[in-house]
Amino acid sequence: MPKLTIDGKEVDAGANLNLIQAAELVGIEIPQYCYHPGLTIVGNCRMCLVEVEKAPKLQIACNTRVAEGMVVHTKSDKARTAQKAVLEFLLINHPIDCPVCDQAGECKLQDYYMDYDQQPSRFPLPEKNHKGKAIDIGSGVMLDQERCILCARCTRFFDEVTKTSELAIFERGDHNRIDINPGQPVNNKYAGNVVDICPVGALTEKEFRFRMRVWYLHRTASVCGGCERGCAIDIHHHRGRIYRFKPRFNPGVNSYWMCDEGRHSFPALQNETRLTSPLVQSKDQLVTEPWGEGIRRAASIIADYRRRYGPNSIAAVVDAQSTNEEAFALKQLMKTAIGSDRIATLSWSPPGASGDDDLLIRANKNPNARGLAALAIPADGLDGLAAAVASGELKMLIAMRADLVRALGEEEFVRRFGALDYMLVLSSDANETCQMANQVWPIAAYPEIDGSFTNFKGRVQRINAAFPPPGAAIAAIEAIARLGHALDGVDRPSSADAVFASMTAAEPAFKGLSLATLGEHGADLAS
Amino acid sequence: MERILTRWLDIPDLRKLDVYVGNGGYKALRKALFDMKPEEIINEVKNSNLRGRGGAAFPTGVKWSFIPKDSKKPVYLCCNADESEPGTFANRYELELDPHGIIEGIAITCRAVGAHIAYTYLRGEFTVQKRILDAAIAEAYASNYLGKNILGSGFDLDVFTHRGAGAYICGEETGLLESLEGKRAYPRNRPPFPAIQGAFGCPTVVNNVETLANVPHIINRGADWYKSIGPEKSPGPKIFCLSGHVNKPGLYELPMGFPLKDLIYDVGGGILDGKALKGVIPGGSSFPIFTAEEAVKVNMDFESVRAAGSLMGTAGVMVMHEDTCMVDALKTIAHFYHHESCGQCTPCREGCGWIEKLVTEIEAGRGKMEDLKVLIDAASNMEGNTICVLADSLSMPVKSFVPKYRDEFEAHIKLGRCPFKDRDGKAGGLSAAAGH
Numbered sequence A: 001m002p003k004l005t006i007d008g009k010e011v012d013a014g015a016n017l018n019l020i021q022a023a024e025l026v027g028i029e030i031p032q033y034c035y036h037p038g039l040t041i042v043g044n045c046r047m048c049l050v051e052v053e054k055a056p057k058l059q060i061a062c063n064t065r066v067a068e069g070m071v072v073h074t075k076s077d078k079a080r081t082a083q084k085a086v087l088e089f090l091l092i093n094h095p096i097d098c099p100v101c102d103q104a105g106e107c108k109l110q111d112y113y114m115d116y117d118q119q120p121s122r123f124p125l126p127e128k129n130h131k132g133k134a135i136d137i138g139s140g141v142m143l144d145q146e147r148c149i150l151c152a153r154c155t156r157f158f159d160e161v162t163k164t165s166e167l168a169i170f171e172r173g174d175h176n177r178i179d180i181n182p183g184q185p186v187n188n189k190y191a192g193n194v195v196d197i198c199p200v201g202a203l204t205e206k207e208f209r210f211r212m213r214v215w216y217l218h219r220t221a222s223v224c225g226g227c228e229r230g231c232a233i234d235i236h237h238h239r240g241r242i243y244r245f246k247p248r249f250n251p252g253v254n255s256y257w258m259c260d261e262g263r264h265s266f267p268a269l270q271n272e273t274r275l276t277s278p279l280v281q282s283k284d285q286l287v288t289e290p291w292g293e294g295i296r297r298a299a300s301i302i303a304d305y306r307r308r309y310g311p312n313s314i315a316a317v318v319d320a321q322s323t324n325e326e327a328f329a330l331k332q333l334m335k336t337a338i339g340s341d342r343i344a345t346l347s348w349s350p351p352g353a354s355g356d357d358d359l360l361i362r363a364n365k366n367p368n369a370r371g372l373a374a375l376a377i378p379a380d381g382l383d384g385l386a387a388a389v390a391s392g393e394l395k396m397l398i399a400m401r402a403d404l405v406r407a408l409g410e411e412e413f414v415r416r417f418g419a420l421d422y423m424l425v426l427s428s429d430a431n432e433t434c435q436m437a438n439q440v441w442p443i444a445a446y447p448e449i450d451g452s453f454t455n456f457k458g459r460v461q462r463i464n465a466a467f468p469p470p471g472a473a474i475a476a477i478e479a480i481a482r483l484g485h486a487l488d489g490v491d492r493p494s495s496a497d498a499v500f501a502s503m504t505a506a507e508p509a510f511k512g513l514s515l516a517t518l519g520e521h522g523a524d525l526a527s
Numbered sequence B: 001m002e003r004i005l006t007r008w009l010d011i012p013d014l015r016k017l018d019v020y021v022g023n024g025g026y027k028a029l030r031k032a033l034f035d036m037k038p039e040e041i042i043n044e045v046k047n048s049n050l051r052g053r054g055g056a057a058f059p060t061g062v063k064w065s066f067i068p069k070d071s072k073k074p075v076y077l078c079c080n081a082d083e084s085e086p087g088t089f090a091n092r093y094e095l096e097l098d099p100h101g102i103i104e105g106i107a108i109t110c111r112a113v114g115a116h117i118a119y120t121y122l123r124g125e126f127t128v129q130k131r132i133l134d135a136a137i138a139e140a141y142a143s144n145y146l147g148k149n150i151l152g153s154g155f156d157l158d159v160f161t162h163r164g165a166g167a168y169i170c171g172e173e174t175g176l177l178e179s180l181e182g183k184r185a186y187p188r189n190r191p192p193f194p195a196i197q198g199a200f201g202c203p204t205v206v207n208n209v210e211t212l213a214n215v216p217h218i219i220n221r222g223a224d225w226y227k228s229i230g231p232e233k234s235p236g237p238k239i240f241c242l243s244g245h246v247n248k249p250g251l252y253e254l255p256m257g258f259p260l261k262d263l264i265y266d267v268g269g270g271i272l273d274g275k276a277l278k279g280v281i282p283g284g285s286s287f288p289i290f291t292a293e294e295a296v297k298v299n300m301d302f303e304s305v306r307a308a309g310s311l312m313g314t315a316g317v318m319v320m321h322e323d324t325c326m327v328d329a330l331k332t333i334a335h336f337y338h339h340e341s342c343g344q345c346t347p348c349r350e351g352c353g354w355i356e357k358l359v360t361e362i363e364a365g366r367g368k369m370e371d372l373k374v375l376i377d378a379a380s381n382m383e384g385n386t387i388c389v390l391a392d393s394l395s396m397p398v399k400s401f402v403p404k405y406r407d408e409f410e411a412h413i414k415l416g417r418c419p420f421k422d423r424d425g426k427a428g429g430l431s432a433a434a435g436h
Helices: A019-025 A077-092 A108-117 A153-161 A192-197 A266-270 A291-309 A324-338 A369-374 A382-390 A404-408 A410-417 A432-436 A476-488 A496-506 B017-022 B027-035 B038-048 B060-065 B090-097 B099-113 B127-142 B173-180 B209-227 B260-267 B302-307 B326-340 B346-363 B369-382 B390-404 B406-415 B430-434
Strands: A003-006 A009-012 A049-052 A071-073 A135-138 A141-143 A167-170 A177-180 A203-205 A218-223 A232-238 A241-247 A279-282 A285-288 A314-319 A343-346 A396-400 A422-427 A439-442 A451-454 A459-463 B076-081 B117-122 B158-163 B204-208 B237-244 B250-255 B277-281 B316-321
Touching: A003 A019, A009 A019, A049 A077, A077 A108, A077 B346, A077 B369, A135 A177, A141 A192, A153 A167, A153 A192, A192 A203, A192 A241, A218 A459, A241 A266, A279 A291, A291 A314, A291 A396, A291 A422, A291 A439, A291 A476, A314 A324, A314 A382, A324 A343, A324 A369, A324 A396, A324 A451, A324 A476, A324 A496, A343 A369, A343 A382, A369 A451, A382 A410, A404 A410, A404 A432, A410 A432, A422 A432, A451 A496, B017 B099, B017 B127, B027 B099, B027 B209, B038 B060, B038 B099, B038 B209, B060 B099, B060 B204, B076 B099, B076 B173, B076 B209, B090 B099, B090 B127, B090 B209, B090 B237, B099 B117, B099 B127, B099 B158, B099 B204, B099 B209, B117 B127, B117 B173, B127 B158, B173 B204, B204 B209, B237 B260, B250 B260, B260 B277, B260 B316, B326 B346, B326 B390, B326 B406, B346 B369, B346 B390, B346 B406, B369 B390, B369 B406, B390 B406
Parallel strands: A003 A071, A314 A343, A314 A396, A396 A422, A422 A439, B076 B117, B076 B204, B117 B158, B237 B316
Antiparallel strands: A003 A009, A049 A071, A135 A141, A141 A203, A167 A177, A218 A232, A232 A241, A279 A285, A279 A439, A451 A459, B237 B250, B277 B316
16 A cells, blocks of 8 residues: 655555545545546546656646655645646636536536636637537537537547447647537437536536526435436435436446436426325315324224224235335334235336346336345235235235336226225325325325435445425325324334334344445445 | 768669668668577667657667567557658658668567567658558568568568558657557557557557668667767767758758758858848757857757757757748747647647737737736646647747747837838838838
């Protein structure tokens, strides 16, 4: 392990680290544009020039490996002069259109100008080079060539990560411009990543443009619910609305990236169809009722069925969109408060959805299919439930997040489950299954709750509540706890941490884990 | 002095194989194949103190010795024939008039470093030169100076020629390698150096045409003979490209260390129209200019030129007499580097254009006094801060022209026009302007 000194601080660095990474270890930020840890090093921006003792010239930190005894100065006069100069060069032909630029507020040109430059322009505005603006390059990405600093992060992403090379640099010198090949727009399921890694406002997202100033956005760490990969994300939100998903680095899951399907999956989480009140079927119509009445009604129906037909007349279907905690809480409720062992998983992906690819996208569009399997909730239990309905043993169904009508088709649903006496549906949205239900409980969507998902490789990752659910909707685990209490008077845990704790005690697969210690990268299942 | 590199002046049709062989050609290759081990070839060239003729003056034998001895990957030689430095035109004639001298140099070098494939990268405009070289290569194959089992030695070598598409940066050795690989000629970060990871990720030697042309002579006549020509640290014959305001511009083969004054006034026949000398760029447009006083004191070898504050580069000697507008000259240089910057590194991409704009404004009489400081600042900030030395190639002229001819720059700014032109913009001269 080489020991070196950066700005007077001793650093014990890994042998393969570059100076940017080594400096990070002791909390020193070396400014950078072209360097990205997920891409090869090109060293073209020259922003990370630092002074290395005994080297004849300033060195770029990104392409300089640590070495024993190296003495590095990132803030010496020479380094500062070079860093300030690079910013001056970068801004010569930059349009300085921050007031109308979506990147403003998260722009490395702005940030570093304040940190390293702060001098008035010495270049007359009318002489700036002009290039293309607001070019729709495809896949929802907009290009402004004048704002571009030619760091080549985007071209490297398409060259190295997706290996599709849709973008290239054309012309030369200060006429250089990023562009698509003529007539070949970007058509790439990962295109949004080039917007993320663009350090300036050259690449922006069509859907996000002009929607929100980024300094109003709050970030909440979460996991994309778009498929069983479970890419780590940050939810960017403001006043209870999600404005965008951004990938969050997780080396064991998604590296720095996410797919565009996942990226654009958030509008479905805040549709007009969101349920805001408990509902009950009355004269062929769903009408609202207070939670208290809904809980009491469901509890008395369950008690009634248990008495008349036995506990196995009641079953539950848990959708693989549910969190580990939701699934475990419902499984426990079925076992302890109802005494039924009838529980099944619905793990359904819409027909025509994208299949597995070599990068991130998975055909199974559920974020927690593996979690339900780890909780031993049978994946093929639906047929058994249908048979029990047919034989008259099964009378009541509790469906959590499971849109059975959409998954099976209305005809098939009616054929299999039409004979049920009673259906309680816990759902975030008013879907077709709700229309068939006797009772509907509005529950929080995953951006609104704490909890965890287990991805297809068994990595358990934490999700966090970004904001409260709409209206009277509550977290599903809270609804389950209240129902349980109404059934047997026992207090059940209703916070995600507490449910997780009982889960690790009861479920061998989750042994040794705790929600608090999952960290930003999550942890693998015990088995 | 005996002409070594420019033997073609004495031997008609040297480019033909039979004439070349009849004049001792490919003797050095036989020696290298049958009488010398690869290490012995490298040592001979090391001892000769031959230094790269492409501009950087790196010791050639040392460069060869960086190639790993036990490389599991193939080793390549790239002959750099992308001659593009303004004021430089020696390689062009070497390719036209002595192609076998280059091929023999390539073959010996390949034997020394263990390469079995050599590429010659020619600048895009070298269409005729490529045809001539290709014909010579075909002749060499036919007589088994190239190909399989050369002259029965068991050594195989294939030589390919590749023509660029017309960018200055393709002459930078790693830009050349990128271009050779079919990519945009963006120079590479070093390390890794080409000797470890060059063409197609394999160990590669990149040598200039003239460097390689020296090799057969060193093998034939030995390092000591070679060192006896010119100063010991940078010895050998050198082809000087003399251009500008001299009576006899052209190519002159002279020993290293030849006085610049004699090159201009004796060999070059003196200044055009008997005018006074104003400045000389000694090594191609990339390097600091000498004033007349400095120029007449310099000897033309790497050490002496460096000691005098410039670099010998490719020995493209550009002479400017008293009627030259130095602002205009710098504008021309700035235009070239602005046009040729690949645009990869920020300081060069933005700085070259900035400098051209500033100098253009000053030349047009629209400059301000503070522009002179900005010019020096921009040039200083480019220098040494980029992947390759193209930025330095404009920085050095700026940082020498401005202080050395500051009165001319200031005259443009004060007069609001070029003092070398009359009010209608027609060329006149400083003396004519003085009357206004």
